[in-house]
Amino acid sequence: MAFRFFMLLICISFFSCKKEKNLVSTNIDKLVLIPIPDQIVEEDYGFLFDQETRVMSDTLPEVQAIATQFKSLLKQTPFPLILDNEVDENVVSFNIVSSDSIPSPEGYVLAINNKRLSLAGSTPTGVFRGMQTLLQVLPDALIAGKQIDSLVIPGLKIIDEPQYEYRGMMLDVARHFFTVDEVKRLIDQMALYKLNKLHLHLTDDQGWRIEIKSWPKLTEIGGSSSVRGERPGFYTQEDYKSIVAYAQSKFITVIPEIDMPGHTNAALASYPELNCNGKATKLYRGMRVGFSTLCVDKDITYAFVEDVIKEIAAMTPGTYIHLGGDESHVTSKKDYNIFLNKVFSIVKKYKKQVIGWEEIESAGVDSTYIVQHWQRTTTASRGLAQGAKVILSPAKRMYLDMKYTKKSPVGLTWAGTVEVDSAYIWKPSQIFKDVPPSQVLGIESPLWSETIKSSDDIEYLAFPRLIGHAELGWSKRKNYNWDSYKLRLNKHYNRMNILGINYYKSPVLKTKIKP
Ligand code: TNX
Numbered sequence: 001m002a003f004r005f006f007m008l009l010i011c012i013s014f015f016s017c018k019k020e021k022n023l024v025s026t027n028i029d030k031l032v033l034i035p036i037p038d039q040i041v042e043e044d045y046g047f048l049f050d051q052e053t054r055v056m057s058d059t060l061p062e063v064q065a066i067a068t069q070f071k072s073l074l075k076q077t078p079f080p081l082i083l084d085n086e087v088d089e090n091v092v093s094f095n096i097v098s099s100d101s102i103p104s105p106e107g108y109v110l111a112i113n114n115k116r117l118s119l120a121g122s123t124p125t126g127v128f129r130g131m132q133t134l135l136q137v138l139p140d141a142l143i144a145g146k147q148i149d150s151l152v153i154p155g156l157k158i159i160d161e162p163q164y165e166y167r168g169m170m171l172d173v174a175r176h177f178f179t180v181d182e183v184k185r186l187i188d189q190m191a192l193y194k195l196n197k198l199h200l201h202l203t204d205d206q207g208w209r210i211e212i213k214s215w216p217k218l219t220e221i222g223g224s225s226s227v228r229g230e231r232p233g234f235y236t237q238e239d240y241k242s243i244v245a246y247a248q249s250k251f252i253t254v255i256p257e258i259d260m261p262g263h264t265n266a267a268l269a270s271y272p273e274l275n276c277n278g279k280a281t282k283l284y285r286g287m288r289v290g291f292s293t294l295c296v297d298k299d300i301t302y303a304f305v306e307d308v309i310k311e312i313a314a315m316t317p318g319t320y321i322h323l324g325g326d327e328s329h330v331t332s333k334k335d336y337n338i339f340l341n342k343v344f345s346i347v348k349k350y351k352k353q354v355i356g357w358e359e360i361e362s363a364g365v366d367s368t369y370i371v372q373h374w375q376r377t378t379t380a381s382r383g384l385a386q387g388a389k390v391i392l393s394p395a396k397r398m399y400l401d402m403k404y405t406k407k408s409p410v411g412l413t414w415a416g417t418v419e420v421d422s423a424y425i426w427k428p429s430q431i432f433k434d435v436p437p438s439q440v441l442g443i444e445s446p447l448w449s450e451t452i453k454s455s456d457d458i459e460y461l462a463f464p465r466l467i468g469h470a471e472l473g474w475s476k477r478k479n480y481n482w483d484s485y486k487l488r489l490n491k492h493y494n495r496m497n498i499l500g501i502n503y504y505k506s507p508v509l510k511t512k513i514k515p
Contacts, residue, residue: 022090022114024048026154032491033136034467035194035474036484043155045114047092049077054084056093062124065249066131067094073138076147088116094127095120102126106196107161110134112153125251129194133158136495144498164428166391166442167473168197168255169400169466171458172449174204174266175287176226177233182455184246189459189501191250193470198247199255199322199444202235205265205284205292209234210256214307215271222266225283231453241315248317255355256312259324260305261331261339265292273300287450290329296339306346313350320370321347326357337363344369355391358383370441374399375415377431384435392443397426398469400447400461404504410451411461420489420506424468425482445469456502463496463503464489 026046033040057067070092071081081092099122102109108121108130119134121127137156141148169190171178178186187198202210208222211234223234235243244254264274265284272280276295294301312321323343328336340356340363347354354360355370361383365371371383372391380390395402395415402418403411428443445466452458467489471480490509 022048024114024152026152028154028156031137031154031156032488032495033133034485034488034492035471036479036488037133037158037160038476038479039157039159041157043113043157046152046155047112047114047117049074049079049151049153050090051079052090053079053081054087054091055081056085056087056091056095057083058094058096058127060096060124063094063096063127066119066124066127067092069131070094070134073135073142074151076145077142077151078149079151090115092117093119096124096127097122102161104161106165106194107159108133110137110156110158110160112137112157113155117153125196128191128251129162130158130160132192132194133160135192140494140498143495162194162474163476164440164442164473166197166444167195167470168199168391168442168444169195169462170199170201170257170393170444170446172201172204172401172447173209173235174201174207174226174259175449176231176453177207177209177223178231178449178455178458179233180235180239180243182458183243185455186458186462187243187247187250187252189463189499190252190466192499193467194474195466195470196251197253197255197442197444199257199446200243201257201259201324201446201448203258203266203324204263205289206286207232207234208266208270210240210258210312211236212308212311213237214311215304217270218267221270221283225266225269225285227285227287227450229285237311237315244316253318253320254316255318255320255322256316257322257324257355258308258312259326260343261294261296261336262292262326262328263289263324264294267294267304268292271304273298274304290327293328293331293335294339296331296335301339302342302346305343306349309343309346309350309352313347313352316352319353320355321350321352322355322372323347323360324357325360325363326374328359333362358390361386361388372444373431374446381432384432384439387439389439389441390432390435391441392428392431393446394426394431397423398443398445400445400465401449401451404465404506408504409460410457412448412451418465419508420464420468420504421482421486421508423465424472424485426472427477428472429477443469443473459502460504463501464492464506467492 102122105123108126119130208218219234226232268281358380365388367387369388373380
């Protein structure tokens, strides 16, 4: 090793030994890759950067943005990385190739050898996902922005694609509000682990967080409260659009949730006419839920819902709108089903697809609906039996708001405590064993915000459990197991430190690992 390093130094110092310098032996033993890729093979020689190294990129702007990101990562090195689409050696390339060679739209091939560092996908999304792997292949010093004089990237070939098409996280901005910048910070972090859906829980009893121009009091009044009054606020439509666009730049789709008919106190406090008795409720700062409902019998309720969905749909390029539908304990079953059926038609009118918590199955669903499983497999199973697809968010494994241990400073415990190992050691494919895999769209990690109010809090609860979920969502079952993950996560602490992520240092990672 020392000898190799010595040779490398000599080669870097003397231009004359160009030939040798192109053959730097490397190994991939030290790499820390999360989510673990599908196929990885080691190459004999790594890619050595020098003054002559060029960058080549597809002309699509999204791919050029990735090439630019790469160039900027190397700005503290002596390598100018001039763009040049004519060379075929000593080049870093970002390419779009045919879907025959990379069938999955999010798949990619990262090939690194002494001649080339090439990243290819059949779509810009694929190249972007591959870029996240490349970032993990790059040395920590580079990510930390340190000045470095020599750079060799280990030789390897990675062929990768996701297991599930839906890999999400939910952030509750209703119980406590989070600013646009805080949400963008989270989007940056999600992207690193190849997550592709950000579900925003925009409304609840404690607050209404999205401007609806035709019903301005929703945010004027409904946006002014929060749990304990600690973090009120709302997004203007411009704010929301900027979150959506930012997420899109990272190939993450925003899924807005307007929870109904329950969890609606903030709306009921803003507009008296939405209540059956015509009287506005009081703003609510507590944590208990299940006491509110829109008035199912009134026409104005549906005019309201339609206006909200119309405005939300117009600002949301993604196909999904989440209708909530959970814990509507003061709406009779009959009313609940009548209400949802009317709302389902409104969502279809605006050409969007319905997602709802598993309870929505009772209103009648089909293969165009998605039920989000959180509490009762029997409920979600009834949705699946009707042909709906499912997103898995089993609270005991995936609720990021559950405390790690009883001593965690923030979080709830109603579904138990969820340590880093129990968030990871389960099989998404086993929850609904008897349904065709095609009905399981993917997984999502919800972060409810009753007890949290800052980016530090978000990160403390999300990291590292979210990273484990990202692996369950992306990686093939044959490639991952707890022992391998535990080892990788331990080593990944350094990267999270560099990125400034406020993660929970779990004692379960400290246990002795078999050699
Ligand atoms: C249940 S999960 C809820 C939320 C709470 C959460 C707290 C779901 C559909 N409803 O209203 O915030 O528990 O963990």
